[in-house]
Amino acid sequence: MIPELGEYSLILALCLAALLAVVPLAGATTGNRLWMSYARPLARAKFLFLAVSMACLVQSFLTDDFSVAYVAGNSNTALPYYYKFSAVWGGHEGSLLLWVLILGGWTWAVAAKSEDLPLDIVARVLSVMGMIAVGFILFTLLTSSPFERLLPNSPAEGGDLNPLLQDFGLIVHPPMLYMGYVGFSVAFAFAIAALLSGRLDAAWARWSRPWTVVAWAFLTLGIALGSWWAYYELGWGGWWFWDPVENASFMPWLIGTALVHSLIVTEKRGVFKSWTVLLAIFAFSLSLLGTFLVRSGVLTSVHAFATDPARGYFVLALLGISIGGSLLLYALRAGHVKSESSFSLLSRETMLLINNIVLVVVCLMVLLGTLYPLLMDALNLGKISVGPPYFNSLFIPLMSVMIIFLGLGTVARWKQTRVSQLVAKLWLPAVLSVLTGLAVPVLAGEAYDIRVALAIMLAAWVFFSQLRDLLSKVRNKSNPIEGLRSLARSYWAMQLAHIGVAVTIVGITMVSVYSDARDLRMAPGDSIQFGPYTFVYDGVREHKGPNFVSDKARIRVLRNDAMYTEMYPEKRFYNARGNVMTEAAIDPGFTRDLYVAMGESLGDGAWAIRVQYKPYVRWIWLGGLLMTVGGLLAASDPRYRKQARREARRAQAQGGMKAQAQTQESTA
Amino acid sequence: MTPKRKQRLVIVLAILVGVSVAVGLTLFALSQNINLFYSPTQIAQGEAPTDTRIRAGGMVVEGSVERSTDSLQVRFELTDYGETVPVEYTGILPDLFREGQGIVAQGSLDGNGVFQAVEVLAKHDENYMPPEVAEALQASGKMPTPEAEVFNK
Numbered sequence: 082m083i084p085e086l087g088e089y090s091l092i093l094a095l096c097l098a099a100l101l102a103v104v105p106l107a108g109a110t111t112g113n114r115l116w117m118s119y120a121r122p123l124a125r126a127k128f129l130f131l132a133v134s135m136a137c138l139v140q141s142f143l144t145d146d147f148s149v150a151y152v153a154g155n156s157n158t159a160l161p162y163y164y165k166f167s168a169v170w171g172g173h174e175g176s177l178l179l180w181v182l183i184l185g186g187w188t189w190a191v192a193a194k195s196e197d198l199p200l201d202i203v204a205r206v207l208s209v210m211g212m213i214a215v216g217f218i219l220f221t222l223l224t225s226s227p228f229e230r231l232l233p234n235s236p237a238e239g240g241d242l243n244p245l246l247q248d249f250g251l252i253v254h255p256p257m258l259y260m261g262y263v264g265f266s267v268a269f270a271f272a273i274a275a276l277l278s279g280r281l282d283a284a285w286a287r288w289s290r291p292w293t294v295v296a297w298a299f300l301t302l303g304i305a306l307g308s309w310w311a312y313y314e315l316g317w318g319g320w321w322f323w324d325p326v327e328n329a330s331f332m333p334w335l336i337g338t339a340l341v342h343s344l345i346v347t348e349k350r351g352v353f354k355s356w357t358v359l360l361a362i363f364a365f366s367l368s369l370l371g372t373f374l375v376r377s378g379v380l381t382s383v384h385a386f387a388t389d390p391a392r393g394y395f396v397l398a399l400l401g402i403s404i405g406g407s408l409l410l411y412a413l414r415a416g417h418v419k420s421e422s423s424f425s426l427l428s429r430e431t432m433l434l435i436n437n438i439v440l441v442v443v444c445l446m447v448l449l450g451t452l453y454p455l456l457m458d459a460l461n462l463g464k465i466s467v468g469p470p471y472f473n474s475l476f477i478p479l480m481s482v483m484i485i486f487l488g489l490g491t492v493a494r495w496k497q498t499r500v501s502q503l504v505a506k507l508w509l510p511a512v513l514s515v516l517t518g519l520a521v522p523v524l525a526g527e528a529y530d531i532r533v534a535l536a537i538m539l540a541a542w543v544f545f546s547q548l549r550d551l552l553s554k555v556r557n558k559s560n561p562i563e564g565l566r567s568l569a570r571s572y573w574a575m576q577l578a579h580i581g582v583a584v585t586i587v588g589i590t591m592v593s594v595y596s597d598a599r600d601l602r603m604a605p606g607d608s609i610q611f612g613p614y615t616f617v618y619d620g621v622r623e624h625k626g627p628n629f630v631s632d633k634a635r636i637r638v639l640r641n642d643a644m645y646t647e648m649y650p651e652k653r654f655y656n657a658r659g660n661v662m663t664e665a666a667i668d669p670g671f672t673r674d675l676y677v678a679m680g681e682s683l684g685d686g687a688w689a690i691r692v693q694y695k696p697y698v699r700w701i702w703l704g705g706l707l708m709t710v711g712g713l714l715a716a717s718d719p720r721y722r723k724q725a726r727r728e729a730r731r732a733q734a735q736g737g738m739k740a741q742a743q744t745q746e747s748t749a
Numbered sequence: 750m751t752p753k754r755k756q757r758l759v760i761v762l763a764i765l766v767g768v769s770v771a772v773g774l775t776l777f778a779l780s781q782n783i784n785l786f787y788s789p790t791q792i793a794q795g796e797a798p799t800d801t802r803i804r805a806g807g808m809v810v811e812g813s814v815e816r817s818t819d820s821l822q823v824r825f826e827l828t829d830y831g832e833t834v835p836v837e838y839t840g841i842l843p844d845l846f847r848e849g850q851g852i853v854a855q856g857s858l859d860g861n862g863v864f865q866a867v868e869v870l871a872k873h874d875e876n877y878m879p880p881e882v883a884e885a886l887q888a889s890g891k892m893p894t895p896e897a898e899v900f901n902k
Contacts, residue, residue: 449779663844
């Protein structure tokens with residue numbers, strides 16, 4: 082009964098989405114205000130029914146209703162309740178439902194938060210989001226409904242959730258990632274609405290900026306969480322693999338980062354307008370491409386659950402319609418957009434343009450490396466894979482260029498900057514970062530590594546240039562505390578996010594160069610020395626979990642021969658599927674992680690054990706967290722609301738209500 | 750040319766140069782870093798180059814895994830049920846590595862026809878094999894019949 086209710090709600094949501102896609106848009110085209118006003122209630126009702134549908138699926142999971150095929154395939158009575166809950170999006174069907182639910186959530190949020198926008202824009206934006214919803218709800222219902230029953234032969238026990246996914250990381254990683262992916266649909270919808278209305282001015286940039294930056298912040302958090310999850314759960318301490326599925330989420334992030342910056346220029350200076358629209362289209366298209374890559378089964382990885390060609394074709398068709406349609410619209414409408422101002426070659430506009438170009442080029446290179454093997458395979462030119470060296474050898478130099486311009490762009494002025502100004506402001510940060518860069522490898526105490534020196538120089542450059550800019554903002558004020566207070570929230574957001582970039586660079590550099598890993602055979606009593614730490618292996622004991630049994634090793638860690646801590650890595654055997662899983666033991670720290678994982682039993686109590694020393698690895702995710710906070714802070718700047726209100730008034734005044742404008746003038 | 754046009758020309762040229770450098774670098778890096786996949790039959794017939802980074806995949810032959818007693822060196826054989834190739838690897842094997850299962854190894858072929866693996870991948874669950882392996886088995890006509898349903902095992 083409950084699953085049928087879920088399916089029924091989903092069908093209702095589809096009908097509402099179809100209405101939402103058509104009625105308000107038709108109203109906006111014909112100027113029918115009544116039809117336009119249907120947009121908000123429809124968006125709210127659609128979200129309500131999607132939520133009901135999701136609640137039904139959650140209920141089926143929590144009550145172990147194995148007559149539902151999807152529950153039977155992804156859950157088990159022995160699973161703890163919180164994993165039953167997260168198992169809802171542990172497979173293909175459920176994660177699609179989560180996708181449409183989150184899309185519904187964003188649509189609802191736009192409907193609720195848009196009271197200051199002109200009605201025709203709201204109607205168009207919500208209609209575009211309704212169209213996307215129609216596509217994806219149809220996809221869910223036709224090819225991958227999570228509510229399908231296994232009747233009458235329903236199993237008594239479920240097949241269990243993939244043990245890799247039985248983890249806190251999986252409870253939070255997919256929702257955050259989807260919030261980001263799907264959030265770009267708002268920027269996309271605003272861009273399409275602007276194209277449809279033909280009013281491609283700075284206003285649309287202002288309206289879509291907070292939405293875009295929130296989506297970007299969630300995507301950043303989602304990627305950081307994914308990397309953290311891979312680090313501790315996949316068992317071997319890697320934090321980024323350039324795996325196609327990771328790339329699928331990284332590409333929208335790159336374009337999203339470009340978009341967030343380009344929107345600033347469009348809003349403040351009224352230039353790059355058509356470029357920004359194009360970026361908004363690309364950011365969402367790449368989110369769709371990511372969905373296609375992961376969901377169609379063309380990739381194999383822990384993320385790709387099923388291989389069903391029908392699903393692949395369906396997503397491909399969705400992809401084709403949305404990208405093709407929006408680019409066609411772009412080609413028809415964006416051609417005669419005029420810039421509202423000009424800028425000289427040396428200005429903040431140029432610096433941000435360089436930021437955009439580098440990010441787009443990096444994205445193209447990731448795209449090429451990801452799609453090349455698929456292309457070769459499709460053309461029968463052989464099975465190939467593109468290794469991490471390809472990505473690293475391009476990503477690092479390109480991003481280094483961008484980091485240099487990050488510092489320049491922060492300090493540079495809009496419209497025009499003189500070289501002398503830049504030199505006067507930045508010579509000290511430059512000298513300081515070179516000195517820091519040269520000093521850090523010496524302090525690290527190992528063989529001098531020039532790569533570390535260069536990378537730390539870049540991180541220090543970000544840090545010192547931000548600091549310099551902050552100082553010059555405060556210096557003019559009589560009281561420094563007053564000065565700090567007077568800075569806008571969005572300025573602090575920029576500072577935080579940029580410092581986050583520096584922190585991530587430090588983490589990546591240190592862990593890539595100074596990590597130490599050893600695989601060895603350890604019998605009880607064996608020990609191994611790692612700098613000041615000694616790891617003593619005491620042997621393995623059997624241990625029983627809720628739905629698994631495990632071999633749990635005890636490893637004592639001594640620091641300078643004094644007892645420091647004990648670590649318990651595990652080798653788990655999950656009964657339901659017969660899967661074996663490595664559960665690493667980690668001693669986390671601000672400046673280093675100790676990481677121990679068990680390989681396989683070698684007989685006589687001896688095990689293959691991997692011991693790792695990971696300096697500064699946490700900084701990678703700490704930087705991601707700072708960027709996320711920066712993004713959310715920027716979106717919460719009260720300035721947007723005030724400006725949106727002003728903008729809306731102006732748009733209404735321009736909307737042909739001459740008489741009203743005249744009365745306003747006369748009263749003024 | 751007006752100064753404004755000149756400025757535009759400079760920007761366009763800069764973008765062009767930037768993009769072409771990036772494309773050149775990308776193609777170069779790509780050509781250095783693609784790893785071709787070979788099946789055991791292809792390797793046995795001498796189609797695979799030696800001392801070049803390649804991928805090899807197949808089923809691990811039952812009873813062929815030999816562990817060294819004092820190190821993590823392991824030796825096993827990989828088959829597509831047509832030919833077999835010996836593989837040597839030092840390190841920890843993935844959790845899903847088992848005899849009779851499909852794997853993909855990354856490494857190079859030495860002069861003696863032994864595949865020296867630097868990485869062994871087993872990215873699949875117990876009734877699923879890597880797509881490369883599945884295709885290689887289909888090509889040799891030795892695809893085993895799929896195992897039973899996932900549920901209720």
